[in-house]
Amino acid sequence: xxxxxxxxxxxxxxxxxxxxxxxxxxxxxxxxxxxxxxxxxxxxxxxxxxxxxxxxxxxxxxxxxxxxxxxxxxxxxxxxxxxxxxxxxxxxxxxxxxxxxxxxxxxxxxxxxxxxxxxxxxxxxxxxxxxxxxxxxxxxxxxxxxxxxxxxxxxxxxxxxxxxxxxxxxxxxxxxxxxxxxxxxxxxxxxxxxxxxxxxxxxxxxxxxxxxxxxxxxxxxxxxxxxxxxxxxxxxxxxxxxxxxxxxxxxxxxxxxxxxxxxxxxxxxxxxxxxxxxxxxxxxxxxxxxxxxxxxxxxxxxxxxxxxxxxxxxxxxxxxxxxxxxxxxxxxxxxxxxxxxxxxxxxxxxxxxxxxxxxxxxxxxxxxxxxxxxxxxxxxxxxxxxxxxxxxxxxxxxxxxxxxxxxxxxxxxxxxxxxxxxxxxxxxxxxxxxxxxxxxxxxxxxxxxxxxxxxxxxxxxxxxxxxxxxxxxxxxxxxxxxxxxxxxxxxxxxxxxxxxxxxxxxxxxxxxxxxxxxxxxxxxxxxxxxxxxxxxxxxxxxxxxxxxxxxxxxxxxxxxxxxxxxxxxxxxxxxxxxxxxxxxxxxxxxxxxxxxx
Amino acid sequence: xxxxxxxxxxxxxxxxxxxxxxxxxxxxxxxxxxxxxxxxxxxxxxxxxxxxxxxxxxxxxxxxxxxxxxxxxxxxxxxxxxxxxxxxxxxxxxxxxxxxxxxxxxxxxxxxxxxxxxxxxxxxxxxxx
Numbered sequence: 193x194x195x196x197x198x199x200x201x202x203x204x205x206x207x208x209x210x211x212x213x214x215x216x217x218x219x220x221x222x223x224x225x226x227x228x229x230x231x232x233x234x235x236x237x238x239x240x241x242x243x244x245x246x247x248x249x250x251x252x253x254x255x256x257x258x259x260x261x262x263x264x265x266x267x268x269x270x271x272x273x274x275x276x277x278x279x280x281x282x283x284x285x286x287x288x289x290x291x292x293x294x295x296x297x298x299x300x301x302x303x304x305x306x307x308x309x310x311x312x313x314x315x316x317x318x319x320x321x322x323x324x325x326x327x328x329x330x331x332x333x334x335x336x337x338x339x340x341x342x343x344x345x346x347x348x349x350x351x352x353x354x355x356x357x358x359x360x361x362x363x364x365x366x367x368x369x370x371x372x373x374x375x376x377x378x379x380x381x382x383x384x385x386x387x388x389x390x391x392x393x394x395x396x397x398x399x400x401x402x403x404x405x406x407x408x409x410x411x412x413x414x415x416x417x418x419x420x421x422x423x424x425x426x427x428x429x430x431x432x433x434x435x436x437x438x439x440x441x442x443x444x445x446x447x448x449x450x451x452x453x454x455x456x457x458x459x460x461x462x463x464x465x466x467x468x469x470x471x472x473x474x475x476x477x478x479x480x481x482x483x484x485x486x487x488x489x490x491x492x493x494x495x496x497x498x499x500x501x502x503x504x505x506x507x508x509x510x511x512x513x514x515x516x517x518x519x520x521x522x523x524x525x526x527x528x529x530x531x532x533x534x535x536x537x538x539x540x541x542x543x544x545x546x547x548x549x550x551x552x553x554x555x556x557x558x559x560x561x562x563x564x565x566x567x568x569x570x571x572x573x574x575x576x577x578x579x580x581x582x583x584x585x586x587x588x589x590x591x592x593x594x595x596x597x598x599x600x601x602x603x604x605x606x607x608x609x610x611x612x613x614x615x616x617x618x619x620x621x622x623x624x625x626x627x628x629x630x631x632x633x634x635x636x637x638x639x640x641x642x643x644x645x646x647x648x649x650x651x652x653x654x655x656x657x658x659x660x661x662x663x664x665x666x667x668x669x670x671x672x673x674x675x676x677x678x679x680x681x682x683x684x685x686x687x688x689x690x691x692x693x694x695x696x697x698x699x700x701x702x703x704x705x706x707x708x709x710x711x712x713x714x715x716x717x718x719x720x721x722x723x724x725x726x727x728x729x730x731x732x733x734x735x736x737x738x739x740x741x742x743x744x745x746x747x748x749x750x751x752x753x754x755x756x757x758x759x760x761x762x763x764x765x766x767x768x769x770x771x772x773x774x775x776x777x778x779x780x781x782x783x784x785x786x787x788x789x
Numbered sequence: 790x791x792x793x794x795x796x797x798x799x800x801x802x803x804x805x806x807x808x809x810x811x812x813x814x815x816x817x818x819x820x821x822x823x824x825x826x827x828x829x830x831x832x833x834x835x836x837x838x839x840x841x842x843x844x845x846x847x848x849x850x851x852x853x854x855x856x857x858x859x860x861x862x863x864x865x866x867x868x869x870x871x872x873x874x875x876x877x878x879x880x881x882x883x884x885x886x887x888x889x890x891x892x893x894x895x896x897x898x899x900x901x902x903x904x905x906x907x908x909x910x911x912x913x914x915x916x917x918x
Binding site: 195196197198199201231232253254255276277278279317318324325327328329330331332333336337340449450451457458 | 790791792793796797799800803804806807810821822824825829837838841842844845846848849853854855856857858
């Protein structure tokens with residue numbers, strides 16, 4: 193084997209791929225050749241490093257130097273300076289390091305040091321398209337251990353003891369689910385993986401499949417052994433092309449190495465799996481709708497009971513877990529349930545991956561022990577709200593979740609505490625909002641989403657989400673009444689109680705939650721006909737203050753609607769009939785003469 | 790892949806290849822080659838290549854070959870330093886690919902410092918002149 197003195201890791205996650213990481217890889221190939229270094233340095237495509245805001249990311253080992261915002265034209269400098277001469281290219285260092293002038297390893301940065309990466313342990317470390325790299329990091333050792341040393345019941349007991357709960361959103365104890373599925377006898381049983389990640393803002397499942405697909409395959413094989421199944425399905429949305437491609441490569445490599453197929457590790461255990469692509473309907477993330485879709489039918493939920501453990505896919509006993517849940521399993525088997533249970537809180541054990549988005553400096557994926565206060569995630573790991581704005585609220589759990597207002601920023605992020613304040617951990621989307629976000633508008637955004645995604649099978653959801661959306665539309669356009677707010681609350685309760693599946697049951701949550709914590713904003717829209725955050729266009733008007741206007745004409749020249757008139761060096765004015773309320777004049781004015789009211 | 794032993798074997802061999810990506814443990818020996826302009830001009834590049842080749846050929850574990858800027862004794866370039874797991878440091882000067890091979894076989898593989906190539910020997914030599 194050739195000795196390679198340096199490894200250059202290039203992020204191949206979806207985010208970095210769309211900002212040219214494939215070109216960066218190619219350029220490394222060319223430059224290394226040009227400098228005659230191609231035998232000493234190996235370029236490796238990895239999964240997501242998590243700090244998507246700083247992408248595309250390149251990490252050079254053995255130093256562990258972390259380069260951010262790398263462009264293809266920067267590659268030559270990295271090769272000629274760092275790889276050849278050992279001089280770190282300072283201008284590309286992570287901002288924290290640039291300030292201090294030192295190059296630290298990733299683990300020491302504020303973004304990483306409070307994280308505990310279990311699910312994401314291999315993301316950004318290994319090449320997901322090379323099974324041997326997964327093996328180097330103990331890959332398939334857990335499966336080997338389970339098959340050769342443990343009984344199915346011991347495996348289930350281990351998962352129970354870890355305290356792991358479903359990471360897809362509902363938080364049902366995973367070990368118990370496995371126990372139920374094991375309890376139903378049948379000649380055919382199925383193990384399914386829910387990779388139909390649909391919450392706006394959540395992308396951890398995609399990143400796991402892109403960065404460490406073997407961890408899911410290994411976990412599904414372990415689950416199959418535990419419940420007595422021979423066939424698995426991964427249901428993944430076709431909108432995740434990179435994840436689908438890497439998963440398929442991983443499955444074929446696992447077959448080639450004998451981790452899938454007949455007589456695995458010579459124990460007689462047999463298991464194989466296939467990928468099923470979804471068309472991206474949100475409702476197909478609901479377990480019964482997902483199975484209906486795999487069966488080849490239109491993705492609609494069915495009533496429970498019977499639960500999937502009894503009669504699931506094709507009417508057979510079925511175990512269904514989410515990607516992130518599975519990714520924990522090999523780690524738990526290798527390190528022991530106690531090691532896993534040592535993280536987190538009493539009822540919420542282990543770690544959870546959150547996708548940080550919205551008004552936050554370090555957009556990306558973070559994995560933290562359950563029970564970490566929201567404040568630490570936002571201020572320490574996330575780097576706070578940018579542009580000196582004030583933190584207003586964090587939305588968690590997507591369209592099924594609620595918001596955490598600034599007054600509750602010290603809430604620990606775990607299942608119990610989140611439920612207590614009317615939100616959910618959910619799949620882990622965490623959207624940060626600042627003072628410029630209108631909470632009524634946020635609720636409307638999520639209702640527009642659930643209205644579009646309602647499958648239409650049951651009327652509370654189909655008609656109810658539309659009615660709620662219409663009322664929100666009415667309020668944000670300035671035509672709402674106080675009675676509308678009462679109607680909203682009543683509708684929310686009915687829809688929550690009467691919908692068939694989780695989509696409808698949780699659809700009113702963004703409304704209930706914003707009404708609980710930001711009722712004054714609803715009232716301002718209805719009574720004062722005013723949007724306090726200045727978002728709802730119908731309630732805004734722009735005006736030029738004559739005493740501050742110098743008549744520079746910048747606003748008039750930039751106005752896309754031609755709504756501003758005035759002569760040079762004379763005060764200008766806006767014609768409200770023509771104004772489209774885009775706010776360009778406010779942005780362009782250097783004298784603070786334009787006001788929004 | 791039929792047995793857990795086979796899997797373990799593959800894991801060991803892969804770990805060697807990937808040890809670079811783990812934080813150096815207590816056993817790691819670091820070889821740092823001075824690759825500033827002075828070093829390169831004096832012929833550090835073939836020395837580095839020779840080191841990399843030989844470490845690979847011998848399949849030495851726990852050896853990291855890396856590079857740095859100017860070590861400061863430009864007159865004695867090419868220079869490389871060996872940092873032992875015990876915190877010791879040996880500075881080899883006026884290296885050539887041939888000398889580098891000897892350092893790999895004696896020092897890195899067998900733990901015997903090649904006294905005559907060290908900076909101490911070079912300075913005594915200069916003092917004698």
